[in-house]
Amino acid sequence: MKSSHQIELTAGLFLLLAIAALVFLAVQATDRGVVSGGSYTLTAHFSNVGGLKPRAKVSMAGVTIGMVESIQLDPETFDAVVTLRISDQFDELPEDTSASILTAGILGDQYVGLEPGGLFDPLQDGDRIMITNSAMVLEQLISRYLFNTEGDE
Amino acid sequence: MNSPGFPNRLFAQPLRELGRALIFLLTALSRMRLTRLQIGETLRQVYFAGVRSLVIIVTCGFFVGLVLTLQTYDTLTRFGAGDAVSVVLALSLFRELGPVLTAILFAGRAGTSITAEIGLMKATEQLDALDLMAIDPMERIVQPRLIGSLIAVPALVLIFNVTALLGGVAFAVLLMGVDPITFWGNMQATVELGRDFGHGMLKAVVFGFLAAWLAVYFGWTAKPTSEGVALATTQTVIATAIAVLVIDFVLSAFML
Numbered sequence: 428m429k430s431s432h433q434i435e436l437t438a439g440l441f442l443l444l445a446i447a448a449l450v451f452l453a454v455q456a457t458d459r460g461v462v463s464g465g466s467y468t469l470t471a472h473f474s475n476v477g478g479l480k481p482r483a484k485v486s487m488a489g490v491t492i493g494m495v496e497s498i499q500l501d502p503e504t505f506d507a508v509v510t511l512r513i514s515d516q517f518d519e520l521p522e523d524t525s526a527s528i529l530t531a532g533i534l535g536d537q538y539v540g541l542e543p544g545g546l547f548d549p550l551q552d553g554d555r556i557m558i559t560n561s562a563m564v565l566e567q568l569i570s571r572y573l574f575n576t577e578g579d580e
Numbered sequence: 581m582n583s584p585g586f587p588n589r590l591f592a593q594p595l596r597e598l599g600r601a602l603i604f605l606l607t608a609l610s611r612m613r614l615t616r617l618q619i620g621e622t623l624r625q626v627y628f629a630g631v632r633s634l635v636i637i638v639t640c641g642f643f644v645g646l647v648l649t650l651q652t653y654d655t656l657t658r659f660g661a662g663d664a665v666s667v668v669l670a671l672s673l674f675r676e677l678g679p680v681l682t683a684i685l686f687a688g689r690a691g692t693s694i695t696a697e698i699g700l701m702k703a704t705e706q707l708d709a710l711d712l713m714a715i716d717p718m719e720r721i722v723q724p725r726l727i728g729s730l731i732a733v734p735a736l737v738l739i740f741n742v743t744a745l746l747g748g749v750a751f752a753v754l755l756m757g758v759d760p761i762t763f764w765g766n767m768q769a770t771v772e773l774g775r776d777f778g779h780g781m782l783k784a785v786v787f788g789f790l791a792a793w794l795a796v797y798f799g800w801t802a803k804p805t806s807e808g809v810a811l812a813t814t815q816t817v818i819a820t821a822i823a824v825l826v827i828d829f830v831l832s833a834f835m836l
Contacts, residue, residue, distance in 0.1 A: 435620065438627040441634070445735030448742040455764065456670050456745060457773040491769070 465515030467552035468496060471526040472506040477537055477562025479528055484538040485511050492517045495539060511539060511556075522548045527560035537562060601797045608726060608796070611718045618724060625728025629690040630735055636689050637682060641740040644677060645669065645747025653756060665758065666767040669748040674771065674780040678741040680828050683787035686733055687820035691795035694725050695816040698799025699809035722800065726792050733788025734781060741780075779835045786831065787824050794819050 476498055485493040493513035501508050513520070523544030530537050541556075550556070652668045698721060701707050707717045752758040771777065795816050802812035 431620070431624065434627045435623045437631050438623045441626065441631045442731070442735060445738045448735075448738035452674075452738065452741055452745075452777060453773060456674075456767050457771045457777050458768055 466493065466512050467515065467518065469511045469513060469520075469550055469552075469554055469556055471509050471511065471539070471556040471559050472501065472504070473509060473526075473528060473559050473561045474506055475561040475564060476507040476509060477528055477564055479509065479537045479539070479562060483536060485513060485541065486538055487517070487520075487541040487543065492541070509539065518549060520550045522546045522550055522554075523558065524550060524556055525558035525560070526556045528562035530563070600801065601793070604797050604800060605793055608718050608722045611716060612723055613719055618719070621720075621724040622727045622731075625724045626731050629686075629694070629725070629729045630732030633686060633689045633732070633736060634739070636685055637736050637740050638743050640681065640685055641743035642747040642750075644681060644740075645673070645744030646751050648672065648677070648744070649748040649751040653752060653758075662756075662758065663762050663766060665752050666748065666763040667770045669752075670745065670767045670771045671776060673741050673744050674777050675783075676780075676828070676832070678737050678744065679780055679783040679787050680824060682737045682740045682784070683733060683791050683824045684821050686729075686736060686788075687791050687795065687817050687824075690729065690732070691791050691816045691820055692813045694729070694792075694795040695799035695802070695813050696809055698722075698725075698796065699802035699804075699812050702800070702802060703804040703806070703809060705804075722796050725796050729792030729795065730785075730788050733791060734784040737781070737784035737788075775835075782835075783828065783831055786827065790823050790827065791820050794823065 479495060479498060481495050481497055483495045484491045485495060493511055496510040496512045498510075499508045500506075509526075511526075520541065521544040523546045525542045525544065527540050527542070528537055529540045544558075649665055649669055653662060653665045656662050656665055656668070698707075701721065707721065710717045710720060749760075749763065753760045753763055798812040798816045798819070802808045
C-alpha cells in the first residue's frame with residue numbers, strides 16, 4: 428500500500444497526463460477551431476444551390492476560409508439564401524467579391540468558391556454578396572447540350 | 581409491492597428502482613461538502629478509479645485503434661480512398677468509441693470495485709459505525725467516489741483516444757505506408773474541435789457521471805450478504821453498459 432502522499436502525487440500526474448492528452452488531441456487531431464473561433468457571416472443568394480450542404484467549405488484561391496452555415500429558401504424571391512461563416516482572419520474581402528458553387532473533382536463535394544473583386548471597401552458582418560454563380564446541375568447541362576447539337580444539325 | 585402481478589413486475593419495479601436511484605443521487609448531492617479532507621479523499625479516489633484503470637484503458641485503446649484502422653483501411657482501399665482512413669479513425673474514436681468503450685471498461689474495472697467496496701462496508705457494518713461516530717457516510721464514502729469517478733472518466737477517455745490514435749498511426753503509417761503528412765493533414769482538415777471533439781468530451785462527462793452514480797448506488801443498496809454484494813457488482817456492469825449505450829444514442833441524435 429502506497430502512502431497517501433504518493434497516491435495524491437500519482438493522481439496529480441494522472442490528471443496532468445489527461446491534460447497533455449487533451450492538448451495533443453485538440454492541436455494535432457482537429458481543426459483547432461479555426462472557423463468556430465472568431466468569425467463573421469455573409470449571405471449570398473443563388474438561384475440553385477445544387478447539392479450544396481451546410482458545413483460545406485468556403486474557399487478562396489483554393490484555401491479554406493470558412494464554411495456554409497445554413498441554406499434557406501427566400502419565401503419571396505424563391506432564391507436559395509446561403510449563409511457563409513468566414514474566419515475573422517479574412518475580414519478584408521472586397522465589397523464586390525463574387526461567390527460561385529463549385530465541385531471538387533468530378534464526383535467531389537460541392538463548395539462555395541469566392542473570387543475577390545477590386546473595390547477597397549471590405550464586406551462587413553451580415554453583408555450580402557451581390558455577384559453569384561449558381562451550381563452546375565448535370566441534367567441541365569446535358570439537356571442544354573442535346574438541345575444545342577440538335578439545333579446545329 | 582403487495583400485489584405482484586405482471587404489469588407491476590414489468591413496469592412498476594424498474595420505475596421504483598429508478599426513483600430510488602434518483603433520490604439517492606439527490607441526497608448525496610445535497611449533502612456535498614467541500615473540506616480539505618474531502619479534497620484529499622477525492623484525489624485518492626481519482627487514483628483508485630483512474631490510475632488503476634490506466635493499464636486496461638491503454639491496452640484496449642491501442643488495439644481498438646489498430647483493428648479499426650486495419651478494417652477501415654482494407655475497406656477504403658477498395659474504393660481508392662485509403663487516405664481517408666485517418667478521418668474515419670478520428671471521427672469514430674472522438675464521437676463514439678472513445679467515450680462508450682471507456683465508460684464500459686471503466687464500469688468493469690473501477691465501477692465494480694466501488695460497488696463491492698461499499699457493499700462490503702455495509703455488510704461488515706462499517707457504514708453504521710461511521711454513523712455512530714457522527715460521520716455522515718454519504719459525505720465521507722459516497723461523495724469522494726462520485727466526484728473521483730466523474731473526474732477520472734473524461735481523463736481516461738482522453739488517454740484512450742490518444743492511445744487509439746497511436747494504434748492507428750502504428751498500423752496505417754508504419755505498416756501500410758500511408759504518408760504521415762496526409763494522415764494528420766486529412767484529420768486536421770475534417771475533424772472539428774467543437775462539433776466532433778467537444779461533443780465527444782461532453783458525452784465522456786455524461787458517461788462518467790452515469791458510471792459513478794450507478795456504481796455507488798448499487799453498492800449503497802446492496803443486500804448486506806455475500807450474495808447481495810455479488811449481485812450488486814453484476815448489476816453495476818449490466819446497468820452501466822445498458823444506460824451508456826441507450827443514452828449514447830439519444831445524445832448522438834441530439835448532437836448531430
